[in-house]
Amino acid sequence: MKLPPWLQRQHDRLRHQRGHALLLAGPAGLGQYPLALALARTWLCDQPGEAGACGLCPSCHAIDVRTHPDLFVLMPETLALALDWPLDPKTQDKIDRKELKPGKFIRVEPTREAIAFTQTTRSRGETKVVLIHPADRLNVESANTLLKTLEEPPGAVRFLLTTEAAHAVLPTIRSRCLTHTLGWPQPDEALAWLGQHTTVAEPEVLLKAAGGSPEAAHAWIEAGLTAQTWRQLPRCVAEGDFGPMADWPATRQMDVLLKLCHDLMAVGAGAGPRYFAIEDLPVPPSMLALNRWYKDLIAAARTMEHPFNPALQQEAWALRARSALALHSEA
Secondary structure, eight states: OOOOOOHHHHHHHTTOOSOOOOOEEEEETTTHHHHHHHHHHHHOOOBBBBOOSSSSSHHHHOOOOOOTEEEEEEEEHHHHTTTTTTOHHHHHHHHTTTSSOSSSBBHHHHHHHHHHHSSOOOOSSSSSSEEESOOOBBBBHHHHHHHHHHOOOOOOEEEEEEESGGGSSOOHHHHHHHHEEEOOOOHHHHHHHHHHHHHOOHHHHHHTTTTEEEEEEEEHHTTTOOHHHHHHHHHHHHTOGGGGGGTTTTHHHHHHHHHHHHHHHHHTTTOOSSSSSSSSSSSOOOOHHHHHHHHHHHHHHTTTOOOOOOHHHHHHHHHHHHHHGGGGOOO
């Protein structure tokens, strides 16, 4: 698993970090999970080199096939299934029988299993690793269950925690970890990395759309977003036309609306936009209208997991956007 250069630099520093618990924190799209997994691979590798894990030894292979006996991965079931990490047989059986829905938070039962894992003898190598991704998805009971072991883990156990919302991680968890805030890549190296992984035209437009995160930009590109579509979105939204993103998931549509609202607020306050080119934006309405729209968006974002009819939800969002912006869409 080859890391992007900005993550490799951080890996090279952190692989020798002292301490038994490391929290990798930062905004979404900076690579917390790939960095955490790379560190776990390096710490468990039979023959690590200067760049990290060798990728060839039995330990590296065991991680590749998700069977390493000295690595415990603790994450919500929805995320574990998406990233091909096996669930415990009892939970998997309940999900298969439709008796349990995959959870979006880390339950207390697997947390107790992680603690039991730390108390067993190592199968190979000199350390054991518990990877918790993301730590802000620990519910209160799970977090409290983890505290004592996180503070004083037995033997040579190391904890790796990740988060894209450090404020949502309980202070009692954060205080027991060394926190590393992930660094942003330079624009030129981010563009160079995107160029190696995609042939899309004008990657700089999509890197800006992703707020400077190459990982997020790559995800947008994989989903089919083009620079031309991104440029069209502000005017379309101002007219209540969700056509260009009608088939997108609600979370991605909401991301666009929040970014558009942010940029219009920034321009209205005399600053520059972050996500869109200023020439692609409609004329901002009053700050009062934008504040009202922003509050509407935040309220809608909190209900996205409710089983609403997608077409009706989209229509409601389009009407609110048009109400806030359409009268001001002509430059």
